[in-house]
Amino acid sequence: MSYVYKNPNAPIEDRIKDLVSRMTLQEKVGQMTQIELCVATLDDVRNLSIGSMVSGGGKEPLEKAMASDWAETIDRFQQAAVDSRLGIPLAYGIDAVHGNNRFYGATIFPHNIGLGATGDADLAQRIGAAVALEVRASGIHFNFAPCVAVCRDPRWGRCYESFSEDTNIVRKMTSIITGLQGQPPVGHSKGYPFVAGRYNVIACAKHFVGDGGTEKGINEGNTISSYDELESIHMAPYLDCLYKGVSTVMASYSSWNGCKLHAHHFLLTEILKGKLGFKGFLISDWKALDRLSEPRGSNYRRCVYTAINAGIDMVMVPYRYKQFIEDLISLVESGEIQMTRIDDAVERILRVKFVAGLFEYPFSDRSLLDTIGCKLHRELAREAVRKSLVLLKNGKNPGKPFLPLEKNAERVLIAGTHANNLGYQCGGWTRYWQGSSGRITTGTTILDAFREVMGEKTEVIYEKYPSPNTLSGQNFSFAIVGVGEEPYAESAGDNSELVIPLNGSELISTIADRIPTLVILISGRPLVIEPWLLEKMDALVAAWLPGTEGRGITDVVFGDYEFEGRLPMTWFRTTEELPINKGDNSCDPLFPLGFGLTYKKE
Numbered sequence: 001m002s003y004v005y006k007n008p009n010a011p012i013e014d015r016i017k018d019l020v021s022r023m024t025l026q027e028k029v030g031q032m033t034q035i036e037l038c039v040a041t042l043d044d045v046r047n048l049s050i051g052s053m054v055s056g057g058g059k060e061p062l063e064k065a066m067a068s069d070w071a072e073t074i075d076r077f078q079q080a081a082v083d084s085r086l087g088i089p090l091a092y093g094i095d096a097v098h099g100n101n102r103f104y105g106a107t108i109f110p111h112n113i114g115l116g117a118t119g120d121a122d123l124a125q126r127i128g129a130a131v132a133l134e135v136r137a138s139g140i141h142f143n144f145a146p147c148v149a150v151c152r153d154p155r156w157g158r159c160y161e162s163f164s165e166d167t168n169i170v171r172k173m174t175s176i177i178t179g180l181q182g183q184p185p186v187g188h189s190k191g192y193p194f195v196a197g198r199y200n201v202i203a204c205a206k207h208f209v210g211d212g213g214t215e216k217g218i219n220e221g222n223t224i225s226s227y228d229e230l231e232s233i234h235m236a237p238y239l240d241c242l243y244k245g246v247s248t249v250m251a252s253y254s255s256w257n258g259c260k261l262h263a264h265h266f267l268l269t270e271i272l273k274g275k276l277g278f279k280g281f282l283i284s285d286w287k288a289l290d291r292l293s294e295p296r297g298s299n300y301r302r303c304v305y306t307a308i309n310a311g312i313d314m315v316m317v318p319y320r321y322k323q324f325i326e327d328l329i330s331l332v333e334s335g336e337i338q339m340t341r342i343d344d345a346v347e348r349i350l351r352v353k354f355v356a357g358l359f360e361y362p363f364s365d366r367s368l369l370d371t372i373g374c375k376l377h378r379e380l381a382r383e384a385v386r387k388s389l390v391l392l393k394n395g396k397n398p399g400k401p402f403l404p405l406e407k408n409a410e411r412v413l414i415a416g417t418h419a420n421n422l423g424y425q426c427g428g429w430t431r432y433w434q435g436s437s438g439r440i441t442t443g444t445t446i447l448d449a450f451r452e453v454m455g456e457k458t459e460v461i462y463e464k465y466p467s468p469n470t471l472s473g474q475n476f477s478f479a480i481v482g483v484g485e486e487p488y489a490e491s492a493g494d495n496s497e498l499v500i501p502l503n504g505s506e507l508i509s510t511i512a513d514r515i516p517t518l519v520i521l522i523s524g525r526p527l528v529i530e531p532w533l534l535e536k537m538d539a540l541v542a543a544w545l546p547g548t549e550g551r552g553i554t555d556v557v558f559g560d561y562e563f564e565g566r567l568p569m570t571w572f573r574t575t576e577e578l579p580i581n582k583g584d585n586s587c588d589p590l591f592p593l594g595f596g597l598t599y600k601k602e
């Protein structure tokens with residue numbers, strides 16, 4: 001018997017209708033369920049028709065696994081899904097937010113704030129395409145990226161996941177979606193999901209809406225604004241995402257005027273799905289339904305009722321999925337949730353799976369494994385690093401620039417907590433949710449880069465904390481001081497002080513008092529730089545969280561390439577004045593949005 005839904009040449013909407021008509025309530029609810037790898041069983045994936053799996057922010061997936069091990073594991077669960085009664089394939093999701101960042105050896109690109117500093121939409125698109133290849137190589141189909149938050153307050157722990165405080169810069173950088181998913185054909189209908197093929201991924205615009213506008217930058221907090229402000233500042237990038245065919249949207253943990261987004265029927269259904277015409281599926285954040293009640297996770301059936309009726313289509317449960325399935329089935333059987341709501345959710349989920357070709361190509365393509373960390377991608381990441389660097393100071397006297405540096409200098413001191421730490425350079429969401437310190441993957445630190453570039457005759461001395469003897473005893477041509485933030489993610493990054501951590505200011509001061517010094521700041525956001533400290537530096541470069549390709553830094557500071565980066569965030573003077581954004585009446589920053597010096601006289 002020929003099933004329309006199994007016919008790859010049948011119109012997608014016919015395939016959806018045919019398949020939904022064959023599904024039981026149990027199977028429909030199964031498709032709305034996303035579960036964590038660590039709790040998944042092959043039997044449950046097959047018997048419950050589970051729609052999606054995740055290796056999420058807070059969980060370590062397979063320990064020290066190579067991409068091929070991952071592809072092996074994911075294919076095994078995919079086989080279970082394909083063996084289910086109707087054979088609906090899984091979509092496996094991960095946060096590949098600046099490369100396939102879980103994997104040892106993957107290319108790690110600058111985090112979004114650095115890409116925002118480039119303002120280069122074409123670069124973002126090329127990065128999206130590279131990330132898609134490295135993700136598909138590991139057997140993963142679904143990427144919880146890009147974050148299109150408009151970060152209005154650098155105290156927010158996710159500032160670096162945002163491209164900018166400026167809505168227009170964020171709108172421009174949504175081009176990364178066209179890289180991740182592929183370029184929709186001319187005339188593609190706005191809001192309809194698009195995935196070009198097997199070398200692309202299902203993308204996810206997040207977190208809808210207003211995640212970057214919460215009071216004091218408190219993560220998962222409350223955004224207080226008029227609807228017009230919410231629409232013009234935070235919602236505008238989603239229109240660009242929909243025009244680019246983004247296949248999924250993730251709801252925000254945060255609230256708008258005191259109402260949680262995951263419970264917000266007006267914003268999720270009337271606006272996103274109704275007014276904006278989004279036809280892909282809306283996924284919850286991790287355990288976000290549990291956060292709808294106090295204490296968290298209590299009265300879960302009520303939370304399911306609220307979120308599904310608000311418009312959530314797929315739930316990142318991700319652990320107690322049997323409870324979720326039981327509650328949702330019971331809510332439909334009692335009439336508290338209409339079957340039309342369930343059918344709408346399932347149609348959206350199937351639409352994305354059909355569009356993504358998962359029914360035709362459910363399994364991994366091992367031929368892509370060579371793309372992981374490949375030279376081409378590392379060159380692309382190096383280009384992104386170059387273009388992301390913002391030159392904030394160049395020389396103590398006008399007309400006497402400190403940069404570009406001399407490659408054949410006689411003796412150079414490389415110092416600081418961030419001069420030789422790949423994990424610090426990459427920041428959060430790298431190998432581990434919160435990131436880590438040291439050689440967590442393959443790549444080039446600032447020290448590695450300087451050693452590679454400097455002439456044979458140059459003596460490169462590295463001391464993380466230079467001794468008094470080092471500082472006074474030797475005659476250095478210049479010092480490079482790498483300081484900044486330790487890795488963090490989400491609420492762990494919320495910070496109201498924003499001083500340079502690990503006594504960075506003191507280290508700079510001690511060294512710059514004795515040696516002409518370039519400071520390279522590795523941070524996910526602007527930090528406090530006291531005027532007296534800025535005065536002591538000979539030059540200052542904001543490098544953001546550049547990732548694995550440290551050579552991008554030496555490419556520019558030695559003058560082989562021009563500085564192109566421009567501040568994507570207003571650089572405040574003190575935290576007392578936060579939030580401070582371009583256009584505010586009282587906006588008198590240390591460096592304004594868009595600031596960035598260059599070598600050429602402007």
Ligand SMILES: OC[C@@H]1[C@@H](O)[C@H](O)[C@@H](O)c2nc(-c3ccccc3)cn21
Nearest residue numbers: 055056057058059095144206285286
């Ligand atoms: O990793 C999946 C999603 C990610 O896509 C979202 O952007 C992010 O808000 C998020 N937080 C957690 C998470 C939060 C606390 C504990 C454990 C996990 C999980 N996730």
